[in-house]
Amino acid sequence: MQVINEMKLVIDALSVNEGYCRVAVATFVSQLDPTIEELNDVKTSVSEAVTNCIVHAYPKKRGKIYITARLYADGLSRVTIKDRGIGIEDVKKAREPLFTTAGGERSGLGFSVMESFSDKLTVRSKPGWGTSVTIEKRIAGKGK
């Protein structure tokens, strides 16, 4: 399927940037004329992925978040949120509902939210290499 538009965003992994990241992606995806609910789904899942980079990826150093968003002619949006942080030892375990290594007040629902708010979620990770999360969401749009 043909990519009709693409954007890339590189930003420091700081919690103050969470809002900017989800709004930037949502504004870009708006070109597909999503419903308010579809747009909220994109915003929420991007927020979860970006928060994971900030909370988990770089415990010792300042790092970056790399976001790529692609829009396809058939209404698909594909957003990849990547870090070059410590990576995840056991991705299967990390994706289990309520599992968290963060403690404090992290609910352990990040991946569950990403899964249920998107059509397809792909997680690639390797310790020492970083983590890449791809969220695919088909935008049916207001007119359809």
Next chain:
Amino acid sequence: MPVRISTEANTMTAFLSGEIDHHSAAAIRDAIDTQIQINRPKLLKLDFSEVTFMDSSGVGLIMGRYKNALTFGGRTEVANMPAFAEKVMRLSGLEKIIRFYKEK
């Protein structure tokens, strides 16, 4: 500050507003916890009617306040959760331990 707190008799109400994410949750948490410690309410009411966005950080925020209020013998209720946030709430299962209701 995305939270305004009012206290009346034994009830403390926190009116949350704007976007709730991992970043904004920290300040909201500190503000509410400070007041819980001072007021030790019998009932803590978290009002979400002015919230415009919420991810799973909102779940942690409610859970944490529920636990904190409970250490002082108070219970927690959640009022006016907007429709867009209900999907996240259903995933959390919080409704099994906390009362959710709408006032309007």
